[in-house]
Amino acid sequence: MPAVAATNASQKPTACLALADGTLFxxxxxxxxxxxxxxxxxxxxxxxxxxxxxxxxxxxQIVTFTFPHIGNVGTNPEDDETATPVSQGMIVKWDPTEPSNWRTAEELGDWLAKRGRIGMGGIDTRRLTRAIRQQGAPHVALAHDPEGNFDIEALVAKAREFSGLVGLDLAKEVSCTQSYKWDEMRWAWPDGFPKRTEPGHKVVAIDFGAKRNILRCLASAGCDVTVLPATATAQDVLSHNPSGVFLSNGPGDPAATGEYAVPMIRGVLEAELPVFGICLGHQILALALGAKTIKMNHGHHGANHPVKDLETGKVEITSMNHGFTVDAQSLPDGVTQTHVSLFDGSNCGIRMTDRPVFSVQYHPEASPGPMDSYYLFERFADEMTKRA
Known part of the structure; x- marks a missing residue:
């Protein structure tokens, strides 16, 4: 078994991370x-x-944060992107400290406990990150026991038995189960999230795991948004008589979700409507157009990813969260690559050359730039205006 990485030897550990190769933290x-x-x-x-x-x-997925000070601004209801945490847990360098921020409503540890999510601090996150980069995203088991009692063999066995994300459709698990309207816009001082009251472009957003701030950006760009479940058919979408269709972010293997999403997208494309996709929506759109997706070694996860717009030459600082990528070499005729990662050259955007259908791999709504990528929502709205 590989060497064990431990915290302060004088303090009994209360959490254990077991990797499938037997490495323990x-x-x-x-x-x-x-x-x-x-x-x-x-x-x-x-x-x-x-x-x-x-x-x-x-x-x-469980997220290891490379930045050591996680938890110091606490938590608050306005910053949730969905009703409950979806990540299975978090790994951090330093134990969360008492929060110091005027928006704090609850400490991170309490927030996680109430939502059934495990956190682990006090480990060498640099070593762990190097292991992920060198060996690929590992399968792991994370345990938290205040008494420090761990069945190591069982934890390693569970990590090895984990099936992984390849071939796994997770969009159904995180998607809404019925349609709903969305009218909340982006946060603005001092009132928070204003409501959209004016009529706008009728947009159907397919929820593969949509973040709330994406829907807010659509509303702020002038869209009257109706959200449909991931399993919606083309007939379901077109029955709303939309001016455009949005394909959201989401988890899992795009090829697995594509089994039912690709036929829907192809049906929408036949209607020649403007289509805009983000993240998983980008990947499934590429599949619908005839391209392929592949699993990455360790994926892209962060808020400092430089992406170059090949059509303007501009560089955007973007937020990313994906473990699969579109194979740019597989793009068919009529589909062009529009954006690339300046970290590794991987595909970050496509568009059709003969109609207003485009998508990006990154998350423009997360605004790390902060406004570098908001033009994409405006572009989507402009395409619908041209066809009004």
Whole structure:
């Protein structure tokens, strides 16, 4: 068994992270107690941990934060991207401290405990991150026991038995189960989230795991948004007589979700409506157009990813969260690559050359730039205006 990484030897550990290769990390647990099994990734963002934990795209994953000070601004209801945390747990360098922020409503540990999510602090996150980069996103088991009693063999076995995300459709698990209207716009001082009251472009948003702030950006860009479940058919979508269709972010393997989503998208494309996709929506759109997707070694997760717009030459600082990517070499005729990652050259955007259909791999609504990528929502609205 590989070497064991431990915290302060004088303090009994209350949390254990077991990798499928047998490597163990001991630390101090916070949040909920118990065990969970998932894929492990790392995120390089310095802020936004609550947004990350509630991003449905993190279903089936535990997040290691490379920034050491996580939890110091607490949590509040306004920053949730969905009703409950979707990430299975979090790994941090330092134990969360008492929060110091005027918006704080609850400490991170209490927030996690009430929502059944495990946290672990006090470990060498640099070593863990290097392991992920070198070996790929590992399958892991995370346990938190205040008494420090762990069945190591059982934890390692559970990590090895985890099936992984390849071939796994998680969109159904995080999607809404029935349609609903959305009218909340982006946060503005001092009133918070204003409501959209004026009529706008009728947009159907397909919820593969949509973040709330994406829907807010659509509303702020002039859209009257109706959200449909991931399993909606083309007939379901077109029955709303939309001016445009939005394909949301989400978790899991795009090829698995594409089994039912690709036929829907192709039906929408036949109607020649403007289509805009983000993250998983980008990947499934690419599949519908005839391209392929592949699993990445460790994915892209962070708020500092430079992306180049090949058509304007501009560079955007973006937020990313994906473990699969579109194979740019597989793009068919009539589909062009519009954006690339300046970290590794991977595909970050496509568009059809003969109609207003486009998508990006990154998250423009997360606004790390902060406004570098908001033009994409405006572009979508402009395309609908042209056809009004």
């Amino acid at each position: 001991y630390g101090r647990g916070f949040g909920a107690t118990g065990e969970t099994v998932a894929e492990l990734c790392f995120n390089t963002a310095m802020t936004g941990y609550q947004e990350i934990m509630t991003d449905p795209s993190y279903a089936g």
